[in-house]
Structure formats: structure tokens, C-alpha cells
Amino acid sequence: MPADDASLLRAMHAGDAAAADALWSAHAPRLTALVHAMMRGAGAASRFADDAVQTVFLRVLSLDPDAVDAIRDVRAYLTQAARAAALNARRAESRESARREELSARPSGAFTLPEGLDDLVANLPEPQREVVLLKHVAGLTFDQISLVTGEPRATLASRHAAALKSLRTALQPAPGATA
Amino acid sequence: MTTPDDLTPALDRWGDHLASAAARPMPSELAAAVSRAGRARNHRRWAAPAWAAAAIIALATVAVTFPNQAPRPASALQPLSLAALTRQASDAQGDINAVEFPDAPDSARVRPEEVISRFPPLASR
Secondary structure (H helix, E strand, O other), X not given: OHHHHHHHHHHHHOOOHHHHHHHHHHHHHHHHHHHHHHOOOOOOHHHHHHHHHHHHHHHHHOOOHHHHHOOOOHHHHHHHHHHHHHHHHHHHHHHOHHXXXXXXXXXXXXXXXXXXXXXXXXXXXXXXXXXXXXHHHOOOOHHHHHHHHOOOHHHHXXXXXXXXXXXXXXXXXXXXXXX | OOOHHHHHHHHHHHHHHHHHHHOOOOOHHHHHXXXXXXXXXXXXXXXXXXXXXXXXHHXXXXXXXXXXXXXXXXXXXXXXXXXXXXXXXXXXXXXXXXOOOOOOOHHHOOXXXXXXXXXXXXXXX
16 A cells, blocks of 8 residues: 555665565565566676665655655655666667667576467567556556656557557467467 | 467566566675664664754753853843932033043034033933
8 A cells, every 4th residue: 555655665765674675575576587687688787676775765865754654655666766877777778779789689587478478578669668667567557657758648658558469469369370 | 389379377477587586695795784874863863953962952051060151040130229220420511521632623623512411311301
């Protein structure tokens, strides 16, 4: 619940280790998975995702108490910060794409989606892919995604519907194929 | 095989799978930072009262050590009598009479007695 998260966030900011642990357990896994998925193809994505999420939490500690009190939706706030970190890192990655090409060919590690959805999601157009990741990996509602991206809820819902349509089409068995 | 009909739950399960695979204990660096934040907050909480207490103690020490230097309350001030006021006015008049302006021209000179005569003492009004 956002209200509980806000209390935990304030307690963590005040130095409560138990609150910090609870907040970490509640949000860090999905944030890490989101950053990792957004960084897909980067050689050091897994390590970067861990570091990025930790940095997001550390930045909360450096906020003024008034700024912490002003955070209403903790999940959306943390996701917005993690997304920004991933986008910045991805831009840096693109500048070194040639050098990383060899690394990107490595297996992506433990994160694999069974039955081919993994690659299908990865091949979606970027705006659709981001909505799918924010909704299903970060676990946000459309309202929260709107807070994170700054785009209208209706636009996001439309993109999500388009993404699902593309995935469904790709999953349709080819005519004449046997089950 | 994932079919189009169960795509949304499959994506949700995918997200759950990624999150559970990414779960890690809270890093020790973050735990240390939280601890530091708590100590800093406690320091801020007690710093201001400590300074205020030190200031109060210092003022009290000064007041006890130098009691005659402390300002007297307004109630301790006694009003001057009319005789005392008259005496002070007379002294002031003597001071004025003693003032000389040797460089001033005669036409510009005004004798102090003339000035004082225009402003009789309060007691005579």
C-alpha cells in the first residue's frame, strides 16, 4: 500500500534499518528486474541493475525530510528514478555499442521468459516495450506509469493494447502448422 | 506453449519470475548509509537544545558571578524629586554660561542669558 510505503520511506530516511530492509524487499527485486530488462543486450546489465537500484535508495537518504514527505507514491517514485538511471546508462551504452557488440552476444543470464515471449517483448517498438516492462515487470498501474513517464494514461493504455496485439499476432500458430 | 488468450497472465508471471530472480539481500553499503542517516538525524535533533542549554548556563553563570552588573529592574528606579531636577537644570545653565565662541562676530553673538530667559525653568511655568 502506498501509505505504508510512505511510512517505511520516512522511517528509512530517519535511520530505521528494519524499515529500510522492508522497503528494499518490497521494491528492489522488481526495480532490479526492470533495469535489467531495459538494459537487455548490455554486457554488464546485471551488475549495473544492482548498482542502479542501490543508488536509487541511497539518493532517497540524501533528500531533505520535506522532499521525502512530499513523495506520495513510493513505487512510482522509485521506478521513475530507476528508469532514469537505466535510460542514462543505455545512452552511454549506445556510445560504445561497437565495443560492446561482442559482449552483447553473451547469454542474458538467469532472466529468460519461457516459450519465446522474452524475445517477442524485446523486439517490440521501444514505446510499447517500455509500457510492457513498467506494467508487468515493475508492477505499476497505468496511473503510476503516467507519473513515471509523464505521458497521458490513455496513450499508455493504447500502447499497451497495441503491444499485446503484436504479441498475440506473433504467437498465433502459422496456418497449417501442427500443434 | 503460451497462447494469445493467456498472454496477460503470462506477462505477469514473467514479471514475477524476473523479480524473484533479481531478489538480493539489502547491500551492506545501503545498511551503513541508513545507519549514518539515523545518527545524523539524532545529532541534528539534540544539537539545537544542547546549544540552547549551554547558552542559558553561560548567562546564569555571568549573572551569579557579576550580580552588580546585572541591569536593575524598572521598578527599582526612583523618580527624581523637584529639588533634584532644579539642581540639575541649574548645573546645566552654568555649563552653558561657560561656553565661549571667541571667533564669532559681535553681531552673531547671543548671550546665554538671553537664550535662557526665553525658556524659563519648568518650575516657574
